Each structure stands twice: as C-alpha cells, then as structure tokens.
Amino acid sequence: MKAKKELLIPLSAVLAAMAVTLIIFALYREGVITPLTFKRPKELTKTDVGETIPYEPEEYCENLLLVNAEYTIGEDFAPHVEYYKDTDVLMNSCIIDDYALLSSYIRETYGQKFCVSSSYRTYEDQQRVYDEEGPDIAALPGTSEHQTGLALDVYVHRFSGFGFIDCEAGRYVNNYCQEYGFIIRYPEGAEDITGFSYEPWHIRYVGQPHAEIIAEQGITLEEYFDLFEIGQWYAYEDYLISRQDEDEITIPASCDGDGVIVSPDNTGHVFVTIDQSS
Numbered sequence: 001m002k003a004k005k006e007l008l009i010p011l012s013a014v015l016a017a018m019a020v021t022l023i024i025f026a027l028y029r030e031g032v033i034t035p036l037t038f039k040r041p042k043e044l045t046k047t048d049v050g051e052t053i054p055y056e057p058e059e060y061c062e063n064l065l066l067v068n069a070e071y072t073i074g075e076d077f078a079p080h081v082e083y084y085k086d087t088d089v090l091m092n093s094c095i096i097d098d099y100a101l102l103s104s105y106i107r108e109t110y111g112q113k114f115c116v117s118s119s120y121r122t123y124e125d126q127q128r129v130y131d132e133e134g135p136d137i138a139a140l141p142g143t144s145e146h147q148t149g150l151a152l153d154v155y156v157h158r159f160s161g162f163g164f165i166d167c168e169a170g171r172y173v174n175n176y177c178q179e180y181g182f183i184i185r186y187p188e189g190a191e192d193i194t195g196f197s198y199e200p201w202h203i204r205y206v207g208q209p210h211a212e213i214i215a216e217q218g219i220t221l222e223e224y225f226d227l228f229e230i231g232q233w234y235a236y237e238d239y240l241i242s243r244q245d246e247d248e249i250t251i252p253a254s255c256d257g258d259g260v261i262v263s264p265d266n267t268g269h270v271f272v273t274i275d276q277s278s
C-alpha cells in the first residue's frame, strides 16, 4: 500500500508536467505566446569585417534613395520603372515582387483588393500635382519620392486617405508592411524630420533588412541614414551593411561578391548590403 502511494505522487507530477507542456504548446501554436528566448537577437551592431577590397558593382539598386526637401532629384532623373502585372500602375522594378506578396496577402486575408491611387510620377506629373493641389498638400517637384517609383499611395474599397487605418487591411499595412520591405514613410509625430505630416496611406519601399530595422526602431528614413558612420560595417542577423562614399566602394575581402547589393542613396553615398545567407 505504501509503495503504491509513493508511485502515485511522481505519476501525478508527470501528468501535471505533461498538461502544462500541452497548454504551452497549444498557446504557442495559436500565437498567444512567442518563443522569445529562441529568437536570435535583432540588433544593428558595429562589426569588424577585417580586410576590405574595392568593389565595382555591375548594377545598382534604387531601393535606398533619399528624396526630401534637402536631397532633391532633377528633372532628368529616370528610375527603372515598369507596369505592375497587367495594370496601368507604373512602379520601380525593384518593388514589384514584394508588392505582389503584400497585395495577395491583403486579398486572401481580408478579401479586399489592394489598390494604388498614385505611384510613379515624372517631374512633370509632380509639377502638375503641385500646381493643382498647392504647396500645403503636394510636394515641390524634385522633392517627391513618387518620382523614384518607390512610393505608393494605397487604399482598399471605401477606406482611403486617413480612413485607410479604420479598416483591418489598412491597420495590417501600417503595422506589418516592413515584412514586405516597405515602411510608413511619414509616420505620426515626425513632421519636423520628414517635412510631411502623417500619411498612413503612403508606403515606401526600402527592402530588407532596412525596412525591418526602421520599423523595429520606430524611426524615419532620415534617422536611419544617421545610424551609419560612413565606411563603418554593421551586422544585423545574416546581413552586413555599410554606408560608404560613392566613389570608394568596398566589400570584405572574405566576400566572393554573392548577395552584394549596392544602393546609391542620393546624398553622395551608397549603401552596401550583403546577404550572407545567399
């Protein structure tokens, strides 16, 4: 009798442990809890890459162009744009794949068509918008990032402009667009930095890992640029990032050139982004 009782206590403890494990597993699967302890730390940290060598890119990516009142683009600036699928919406070629992913997620999850009211504008288009809407609403030609094809004004049926965040799809875009390489370019409370008041409908492509870092730190594109000392290398997850003089581009000597993206930033510098997982 005594022996049986001793056996029962550990058995109940085992059953209780199993129950707790099952509950934790169920909560994890439902997304109620996340395995924080298993996530790799996401932090942009200075890193020593050792010896570096000069690098001449075969092509450049336009994802990190800064366009604002201080860093303008000229009348003859011609970004790489193309029509999105079979629409008449022109966007920068580098954003098309990620935009398609975001668009299909919105359609599948919320049953709504993700629409673009304004995308690429030429200098002349911007001049026309400026003349029609005036300086309080429209950006001066040369200072609008719509001229890069990287910015999109988006909406779903019945929810546009500020009303965009009154629907689930709009809130999703505002909270998670960084997963698709986009940022909310003119966030609330950053007017002094961006020169624009809050625009929940204006998404801007910057690509990865830049969009993730900007969203995690809750900063603007202008502030993101300031995080980087020129010529210094930084590590973030599997990426290496360096902001450099545009006529002195280097990569680590240990890098064979795979996964290297060079992005002129319209300030006389380039961003070198290396995806080490590729």
Ligand SMILES: [Zn+2]
Binding pocket: 118, 146, 151, 152, 153, 202
């Ligand atoms: Zn816009």
